[in-house]
Amino acid sequence: MKYSRHAIAFFIALAFSWLFFERSAGINLIIFDILLLSAVYFLQREKLKSKLVQLFLFGVFSSSVFVVVHNSNWSIFIHHFSVFLLGGALASPQLKSVVSVMTAGVTNSVLSVKEFIVSRTPSVEPKRPAFRVLHALRLSIIPLIVLVVFGTLYANASPWFNTFWDKLGTFFTSIFGDLFNMISFTWFFTLVLGLLITVYLLFAKSMQSVDEMEKDQPDDLEKITPDASIAKEIKREYQVALLLFGSLNVMLFGQNILDLVHVWVGFEWQGAYLKQFVHEGTWLLIVSIFLSAILVLYYFRNQLNFIQNNKTLKVLTYIFIAQNAFLVASVAVRNIWYISYFNLAFKRIGVFFFLIAVLYGLYSVYIKINKQKTITYLVRKNSVVMYVLLLAIGFANWDTIIAKYNFSHADSAYVHLSFLSKLSNNALPYLQQPIEKLEAVKQDQDLNYGRDKYALSPVDYAQRIDERILEFKQEYERKDWLEWNYASWHAYSLLTK
Numbered sequence: 421m422k423y424s425r426h427a428i429a430f431f432i433a434l435a436f437s438w439l440f441f442e443r444s445a446g447i448n449l450i451i452f453d454i455l456l457l458s459a460v461y462f463l464q465r466e467k468l469k470s471k472l473v474q475l476f477l478f479g480v481f482s483s484s485v486f487v488v489v490h491n492s493n494w495s496i497f498i499h500h501f502s503v504f505l506l507g508g509a510l511a512s513p514q515l516k517s518v519v520s521v522m523t524a525g526v527t528n529s530v531l532s533v534k535e536f537i538v539s540r541t542p543s544v545e546p547k548r549p550a551f552r553v554l555h556a557l558r559l560s561i562i563p564l565i566v567l568v569v570f571g572t573l574y575a576n577a578s579p580w581f582n583t584f585w586d587k588l589g590t591f592f593t594s595i596f597g598d599l600f601n602m603i604s605f606t607w608f609f610t611l612v613l614g615l616l617i618t619v620y621l622l623f624a625k626s627m628q629s630v631d632e633m634e635k636d637q638p639d640d641l642e643k644i645t646p647d648a649s650i651a652k653e654i655k656r657e658y659q660v661a662l663l664l665f666g667s668l669n670v671m672l673f674g675q676n677i678l679d680l681v682h683v684w685v686g687f688e689w690q691g692a693y694l695k696q697f698v699h700e701g702t703w704l705l706i707v708s709i710f711l712s713a714i715l716v717l718y719y720f721r722n723q724l725n726f727i728q729n730n731k732t733l734k735v736l737t738y739i740f741i742a743q744n745a746f747l748v749a750s751v752a753v754r755n756i757w758y759i760s761y762f763n764l765a766f767k768r769i770g771v772f773f774f775l776i777a778v779l780y781g782l783y784s785v786y787i788k789i790n791k792q793k794t795i796t797y798l799v800r801k802n803s804v805v806m807y808v809l810l811l812a813i814g815f816a817n818w819d820t821i822i823a824k825y826n827f828s829h830a831d832s833a834y835v836h837l838s839f840l841s842k843l844s845n846n847a848l849p850y851l852q853q854p855i856e857k858l859e860a861v862k863q864d865q866d867l868n869y870g871r872d873k874y875a876l877s878p879v880d881y882a883q884r885i886d887e888r889i890l891e892f893k894q895e896y897e898r899k900d901w902l903e904w905n906y907a908s909w910h911a912y913s914l915l916t917k
Contacts, residue, residue, distance in 0.1 A: 428459050429536070429618045436614025439902060441607050445487050445496055446903040453484045460510070460621055467624075470513035472521060475804070476506035479811050490817040491846060491905040498814050503617065505807070507532070510624035512631050517796070518803035520633050524626050531625035533616070539623070637796040641722070654727060661719045665736040668712070672743045679750040689761055705751050709744050709778060713785055716741065717798075720789050734789060741786050748775050748782070763826040763833040769818060773809050780805045817907055819843040823850035830861045834869055838876040841884050845892045846907040849914035851885050858882060889915055 432455050439448035457477060467473055479502035486495035505518065508525030511532070515521050575585035716737055755771045784801050787793060823843055826835055827850065837858070840851055858878035865872075876884075896912045 425463060425539070425622055426536070428463070429615060429622055432456055432459060432618045433611055433615035436617070437607055437611040440614070441610045443900070443903050446491070446899075446905040446908075447488055448902040449484045449487050449499070451902075453481055456618060456621060457481060459618075460506075463622055464510055464624070467510050467513040470509060472516065472518070472804075473506065473509045473513055475807070476502055476509050476521075479807070480506055483811065483814055486814040487905065489906050490814070491907045492814070492817060492819065492844060494818070495814040498810055502811070503621070507620045507624055510621060511626040512633075514631065515634060517634065517800040518807050519799055520630075523633065524630050527627055527630050528624050529620060531627065532620050532623040535623040535625040536619045634796070637794070639793055639797040639800075641792045641794055657719070658727060658730065658733060662733055662736065664715075665719075665733065665740055668715075669736060669740050669743065672740065672747070676743055676746050676750070679747070679753075683750055683753050683757070687757055689757070705747055706774075706778065709747060709782070712740065712744050713781060716785055716789070717795065721795075737789060738786065741782050745779060745782050748778050751775060759833075761833055763829060763835060764822045765836075765839065766818065766822075769822075770813075773813060777802070777806055777809055817846060819847040820850060820907070823847040827853060830857075831864070834865060835861050836875075837878070837881040841876060841881055841888075845888065846911050848885065848889050848892055849911050852889065852915075853882075855879070855882050 432452075435455055436452055439452050457480065460477075461468065468477070480499065483495055483499035483502050486492070487499055504525050505521055507528050508521040508523070509515065511528040512521070512524040515524060571585055571588075575582040719733075720737070752772065752775050755768055755775075759768055781798075781802055784798050788798055823840060826833070826840060843851060855878060858881060862875075862878050893912065893915065896908055899908075
């Protein structure tokens with residue numbers, strides 16, 4: 421039916437308002453996703469052949485499961501990000517790069533609303549009374565919403581206009597007061613938000629310029645036979661590249677030998693904070709890896725891929741890439757040493773995922789040279805891997821893992837009480853520790869790491885955790901079944917034993 425999409429969109433928006441009105445995310449998110457993704461399946465089935473659409477469908481549903489299981493801020497973020505990417509992929513299913521899909525998602529956020537309104541408008545004057553009413557509402561409500569938005573902006577910008585705006589509001593309240601009391605504006609905006617999300621997927625729309633973003637961007641390099649003058653220039657560039665990559669390999673070999681001796685085998689901690697060793701050293705090494713990749717891409721951007729007798733340059737480049745991979749492994753070892761002395765933290769965990777992405781990036785550069793691929797190929801492959809890694813981070817409840825690990829290694833690594841006290845409520849059962857253990861940890865750290873006058877004291881830490889536990893119990897007991905999630909339920913169960 422012509423208006424079936426609109427009816428389904430309104431039904432899902434109403435369901436959204438019921439599921440999320442004055443509620444936090446929990447099992448309600450899975451219920452909403454099942455409704456929305458089922459509608460996508462039945463109404464846009466022809467677009468599901470796209471591999472990116474399939475990937476983002478998996479991302480949306482799996483991240484909603486993460487929300488119910490872990491209920492972490494990251495799982496909620498990656499769920500919303502996956503919905504955004506799914507809308508872009510549905511708008512332009514022929515796109516193959518996540519970067520391009522993000523562009524399509526931005527345009528879809530506007531065009532989908534336009535498509536929803538335009539496709540709802542009858543092409544001729546409607547004869548049925550119900551259609552005439554809807555047509556009149558469309559023409560009147562949208563300008564009214566625009567007037568309210570701009571009026572509120574002007575009222576906040578000018579005290580004189582604010583006085584007039586308040587009087588106008590009082591006038592309308594006196595007339596429509598009973599009606600306003602019957603309507604919850606919070607519920608109304610929840611309904612509108614649900615409708616916008618639903619429209620974003622079910623009415624996904626793109627424009628020609630976005631659809632054709634990747635039209636002339638093949639994965640394989642095109643071989644071009646240069647004329648004599650250009651051939652001489654290419655030969656000179658080849659000679660420079662040989663000298664450059666030969667020299668860089670020697671330098672990098674020296675760096676890797678030093679890392680092997682001082683980081684892999686002979687590392688000894690002398691009581692310093694390891695800031696230069698890990699923070700500054702790690703990021704400098706990562707910058708050098710990126711510069712190395714850019715250098716390789718520059719020299720193999722075009723004709724050096726096809727000239728005869730370029731085997732020596734390719735071998736030198738492969739060795740250079742392999743040495744950069746060893747450098748990545750050295751960064752990982754530095755991070756492991758850091759964790760062994762200063763315990764887990766979000767950034768230290770994030771470094772490992774980032775290094776996996778860098779390793780894949782180096783591998784894709786190798787494929788680019790070996791198979792004579794374009795930059796477009798690199799962007800497409802690496803953007804997909806980055807998304808998969810971001811999704812993979814949501815597989816674990818990192819707050820709980822950090823709390824468990826750090827206190828279980830309190831006798832061998834530094835326990836940062838101030839940092840731990842800010843972990844999510846799901847980690848509270850593991851953050852609650854006997855004051856005797858906290859005092860013993862503090863004495864041991866003062867002896868081995870030096871006294872930190874800015875560190876959170878064991879007494880203050882225990883008090884802060886006790887206050888958070890009390891607030892968490894009260895908040896949890898006010899929630900209903902739609903907000904249920906395993907992490908909060910498990911934490912509450914442990915705290916009420």
